[in-house]
Amino acid sequence: MNGPDVVWYLCVAAFLFCTGALGVLIRRSPLIVLLSLEIMLNGSNLALIAFARHHGREDGQIFALAVMAVAASEVVVGLGLIVAMARRRLDLDVDKLRTLRG
Amino acid sequence: MIAAAWICLFAPLGAAIAITLLGQRLTRRGAGYLATTSVGMSFVAALVSFAGLLGDSPSQRYHPSTLWRWLTAGPYDFGMRITVDPLSAFMMLVVAGVGFLIVWYSIGYMDGDDEERRYFAYMALFVFSMLLLVQSGNLLLLLAGWGLVGLSSYLLIGFWHERPSAIAAAKKAFVMNAVGDATMALALFLLIQRTRSLDFEKVFPQAPAFGGWAANLIALGLLGGAVAKSAQLPLQTWLPDAMEGPTPVSALIHAATMVTAGVYLIVRTHTLFEAAPRVEELAAGLGAATLLLAGLIALVQTDIKRVIAYSTMSQIGYMFLGVGLGAYANGMFHLMTHAFFKALLFMAAGIVIHALAGEQDMRRMGGLRQFLPRTYWAFMVGALALAGVPPFAGFFSKDSILAAALAHGWYGQLLWVVGMVGTFLTGLYTFRMLFMAFWGEPSAFVREHFHALNRDVVGVSLAVPVGVLTVLAALGGWLQFADVWTPVSNWLEPVAPALVEASGLQEAASSAIAVVLGIAGIGVAWWIYGARRAEAPRSLPLLEHKFYFDELYDALFYRPAVFLANALLKWVERPLVFGSVRELAGAIRELGLETRSIQTGLVRTYALAIAASVAVATLVFVVVR
Numbered sequence: 269m270n271g272p273d274v275v276w277y278l279c280v281a282a283f284l285f286c287t288g289a290l291g292v293l294i295r296r297s298p299l300i301v302l303l304s305l306e307i308m309l310n311g312s313n314l315a316l317i318a319f320a321r322h323h324g325r326e327d328g329q330i331f332a333l334a335v336m337a338v339a340a341s342e343v344v345v346g347l348g349l350i351v352a353m354a355r356r357r358l359d360l361d362v363d364k365l366r367t368l369r370g
Numbered sequence: 371m372i373a374a375a376w377i378c379l380f381a382p383l384g385a386a387i388a389i390t391l392l393g394q395r396l397t398r399r400g401a402g403y404l405a406t407t408s409v410g411m412s413f414v415a416a417l418v419s420f421a422g423l424l425g426d427s428p429s430q431r432y433h434p435s436t437l438w439r440w441l442t443a444g445p446y447d448f449g450m451r452i453t454v455d456p457l458s459a460f461m462m463l464v465v466a467g468v469g470f471l472i473v474w475y476s477i478g479y480m481d482g483d484d485e486e487r488r489y490f491a492y493m494a495l496f497v498f499s500m501l502l503l504v505q506s507g508n509l510l511l512l513l514a515g516w517g518l519v520g521l522s523s524y525l526l527i528g529f530w531h532e533r534p535s536a537i538a539a540a541k542k543a544f545v546m547n548a549v550g551d552a553t554m555a556l557a558l559f560l561l562i563q564r565t566r567s568l569d570f571e572k573v574f575p576q577a578p579a580f581g582g583w584a585a586n587l588i589a590l591g592l593l594g595g596a597v598a599k600s601a602q603l604p605l606q607t608w609l610p611d612a613m614e615g616p617t618p619v620s621a622l623i624h625a626a627t628m629v630t631a632g633v634y635l636i637v638r639t640h641t642l643f644e645a646a647p648r649v650e651e652l653a654a655g656l657g658a659a660t661l662l663l664a665g666l667i668a669l670v671q672t673d674i675k676r677v678i679a680y681s682t683m684s685q686i687g688y689m690f691l692g693v694g695l696g697a698y699a700n701g702m703f704h705l706m707t708h709a710f711f712k713a714l715l716f717m718a719a720g721i722v723i724h725a726l727a728g729e730q731d732m733r734r735m736g737g738l739r740q741f742l743p744r745t746y747w748a749f750m751v752g753a754l755a756l757a758g759v760p761p762f763a764g765f766f767s768k769d770s771i772l773a774a775a776l777a778h779g780w781y782g783q784l785l786w787v788v789g790m791v792g793t794f795l796t797g798l799y800t801f802r803m804l805f806m807a808f809w810g811e812p813s814a815f816v817r818e819h820f821h822a823l824n825r826d827v828v829g830v831s832l833a834v835p836v837g838v839l840t841v842l843a844a845l846g847g848w849l850q851f852a853d854v855w856t857p858v859s860n861w862l863e864p865v866a867p868a869l870v871e872a873s874g875l876q877e878a879a880s881s882a883i884a885v886v887l888g889i890a891g892i893g894v895a896w897w898i899y900g901a902r903r904a905e906a907p908r909s910l911p912l913l914e915h916k917f918y919f920d921e922l923y924d925a926l927f928y929r930p931a932v933f934l935a936n937a938l939l940k941w942v943e944r945p946l947v948f949g950s951v952r953e954l955a956g957a958i959r960e961l962g963l964e965t966r967s968i969q970t971g972l973v974r975t976y977a978l979a980i981a982a983s984v985a986v987a988t989l990v991f992v993v994v995r
Contacts, residue, residue: 292977301973362973369971 277318284311296361298353302346309339371422372435375454378415378462379501381408386494389487398486402477405490409473409497413466420459428864431456434507434571441510445566451507453570457865460702460858461504461634465627468709469497471835472622475717478831479618479724489529489616496522500627504634509558509568512638516554516595519628520547526623527615539611546608550598557591560584561642570638577641589646592639593653600632600686602660607919609683613675617720620675625682625716626709633689633705637698640866650694651781657690658788665795667916669802670909673730674719677803681756682712684792688771691789695782696869697774699859703850704767706858711755711763711843717836718749722807724832726819732803737812744833746808748840753804755843757797758888765885766847768793773872773880782870786880793884797891805899 284307291304313332320328353360385408389401396404423431436449452458473493480486499522503515520543528540561568564584565576580588596602601609612624623629636643636653643650661684668680685708692701722738722745723730739746755762758769772793775786850858859868872880898904915921 289981293974293981296974365973366971369969 274318274322278315281311281315281318284308284314287311296363298346298350298360298362301362302343302350305346306339306343309335371419371454372433374415374418374422375433375435375452375462375505376437378412378419378466379452379498379505381411381415382494382501383498384408386491386498389491389494393487396487399477401487401490402473402480405494406470406474406477408494409466409470412497412501413463413470416459416462416466419454420463423454423456423459428860431864432571434569436507446562448508448510448568451511451569452505453507454505455865456861457634457638457702458505460706460862462501464706464709465497465500465504468626468713468839469500469622471838472618472626472713472717473497474831475621475720475835476616476618478829479720480616481829485529489526492522492525492529493619493622496526496623496628500631503631507570509561509570509573509639512635513551513554513558516599516631516635517551519623519631520544520551520599523547523612523623523628526619527612529615529619533614536614539608539614543608543612546605547598549605550595553591553594553598555591557588557595560588560591564588574639574641577645580645585642585645586649589643589649590652592635592642593649593656596632596635596653596690597656598632599635600629600690601683602632602687602690603656603663604919606660606664606683607916607923610671610676610679610916613673613679617675617716617723620679621713621716621720624679625712629682629686630689630705630709633686633693633701636690636693637702637862637866640693640696640698644696644869650696652694654691654694654775654781654785657687657692657694658785658792659687660684661687661691661792662788662795663917665792665799667913668799669795670913672732674722674732674735674803674807675716675730677732677799678712678715678719681715681796681800682708684796685712685756685768688768688789688792691785692771692774695775695778695785697771698866699856699862699868700767700770700774702862702866703858704764704771706849707755707763707767707843707846710839710846711752714748714836714839714843715752715756717832717839718745718752721745721832721836722749726816729815732806734813734815735807736810737808737816739808740812741816742808745836748836749804749808751840751844753800755847756800757892758793758884759892760885761844761847763843763845763847765881766849766851769881769884770850770872770877772884773877774868774870776876776880777870777872790883790887794887794891797888797893798895799891801892801895802899805895809900810902 288304288306288308288311291307292301295301295304313335316328316332316335318328320326320332350360358365382405385405389396389404423433433454434451435454436451438450439447440450441448473490476489476493480489483489496519499515499518501515503512503519506512506515524540524544527543528537530536558568561573564580565573567573577585594605598605609624609629613620615624636650643653664680664683664687668677668684671677671680685704689701689704689708692698692704722735722742725742726735729735751762755764758764760766772786772789775782775789778785850856898906912918
C-alpha cells in the first residue's frame, strides 16, 4: 500500500474538524458558520475515507458520499435561510437571533 | 294454557316496545289504544290460564314452563321460567284486569298531555314487570320483576319531569325501594348458598331444614323487600310523596298492584316465613303498626290523593297482619277487593281532579255532589267498601282478616284490637274526605270551574272503567263469605294452606264489632264534617308531621351522610388530595422557572455545549478504555 500512513490522514482530518468547530463556535456571521460546518464535515469525510482505505473496504467511501449529499441539502436550507434573513434586512449575526430564549 | 300465560306476560312488553319504536308514526291516541289492547289481551290470556287451571284437579294445579336458559353460572342454572298455579293465576287476573281498566281510563285522563306516548309505554312496561313478578317460577326472576316494577314506578312518579317535587318523589321512592331490593338480594344469596337453587319447587321443601339463624335471616331479608315495596313501617315514607305522579299511576301502581307485591311475596314464600315464626309475627306486627299509624295520619291530610295513599298503606297493613298470622287466603282476598275499591277511589278522585284542573286540596273543594253526581256515587261505593260496610267488598275481606287474628292466640288478639281501632279510623278519614269534597256548599273555586262546563264532563273512557270498578267494589266481596262459602280460600289452599281458621263465632263477633266501629267512624265524620255540628278538632303537630318519620330519617341518614362528606372534603380531600396535587404542580413549575435561564437562545452557546460534551465524552471514552 502506497502513500503516508493512516495516522497522517487522521491528523489532517482532526485538524480540519477542529478548525471548523472553532469557526462554528467563535464566528458570528451565519455564512461563515455554515462554511465552518462544511469544513467539519469534510474533516470527518477525510477520516472516513482514510479508514476505508486502511481497512480495504468501501463502506467508508459510501458513507462519505452520503455525508456529502446531506451536506449539500443542509447548505441549501442554510443558504435559503440566510437569503430570507437578508431580504428582511435582518442583521446577519447569530448572536442577535435569540428570539427562542427561555 | 302455558302458551296463554306466556302471551299474558309478553303482550304488554310488546306494546311498550312498539310504542317506543314507532314514536311519531303512532298517534297519541293510537299509543293509548295499543297499550290498552295489549293489557286487555293479557287479561284474556289470564282468563284462559285460569280456565285451564279450573279443569285440573286441585292437587294438579301446578304448571311450570321454561322458555330458555336465562342465566348460567357454574353449577347454577336459572331459566326464563314461569309458573302457572292458583296463586299466580289469581294475581294475573287482578293485575291484568284492574290494569286493563286503569290503562283504559288513562286514555281519557291523559288526553292532551304532551308526552302521552311515553306515558303509555311506561304503563305497558309496568304491567309487564308486574306480571313477570307474579308469574315467575324462580326467585331470581321474581327479583328481576321486583326491580322492574320499581323502575317503572320511578319513571311514572317522575312522569311530569318539569316539576321538581315529582323528581324528588321519584328518587325517594327509588332509593327506599333499593333498600328493600338489597335485603331481598342478600336473602337470595343465602338461599343459593343453602339450597343451590332458586326454583320454587326446589327451595321451598328444604325450608324446614335451614335451622334457626339462617331461616330467620332469609325471612328477614324477604320481609325487608316486602315492607319497602308495600310501604310498611319502617320504609313507608315514599308512598305519600309518590302521589306526585298522574292519578291513574297512583291507582294502578300505588294502590292496586305494585304496593301489594309485598303481600304476594310473603304468601309465595310462606314456607320460608313459616320456618321463621318470629319474623312472620314481626310482619304481622309491622302491618298492625302501619295500619294504625297511616290511619291516624290520614285524618289530618288535606290533599285528596294523600288521604287515599295513607289509606292504601293502612289497608296493606291489614293484609300484612293477615298473611303474617298465616291467614294467607284472607290477605290475598283483601288484596283483590282492595285493588277494586282503591282503584275506584283513585279514579273517582282523578275525575274530580280532572274537572277542577288539577286541584287536589280538599279545602278548596266542597259541594261537588251537585256537579258530579255519578262520580259522587262511585266514590261513595268505594268509600263504603273501604270502611267495611256490608254488603260492599271491604266488609268481607277485612273482617275475615280480623277474625283470623282473633283465632291466633294472645298476640293475634292484641293485633285484633289494633285492627279494630284502625277500622274506626278508616270510617272516619274516608268519610271526612267524602264529606269535605262532595258535601256542603260549593266553594267559589268549584263554581268557577263548573260555570262554563256541561254537567256531564266525564268522557266515555273515564266513565266506563269507573263504572265497572264500582260494580266490582260493590259486589266483589261476595266471592267469599267466610264460613258460608269460601272459593278463594279453596282456590289458594294448594299453594298456601292457611295456618289459622277462625270459628263461626269469632267471624260473627269480629264482623259485628268491625261494622259497628266502621259505622261509628262514619258517624263521627258526619257529625264533624257532614253536618258540621261540631268544630273540627285542631290537628296535632305529631300527625301533621307524619310522626316525624321524614325528620327522623333526615337526622339519621341524610344529615350524617352530608356531615361525613363535608368532613371528608375538609379534612381529607382538600388537604391530602388537592394539596398533594397542588404541591407537586408548584414544584414542577419552580423547577421550570429555575431551568429556563439555561435556554439562552444563543446558538453559539448551544454549539459550545455540544462541543464540550463531545470532548468530555471522548475523554471519558479514551480514559476508561
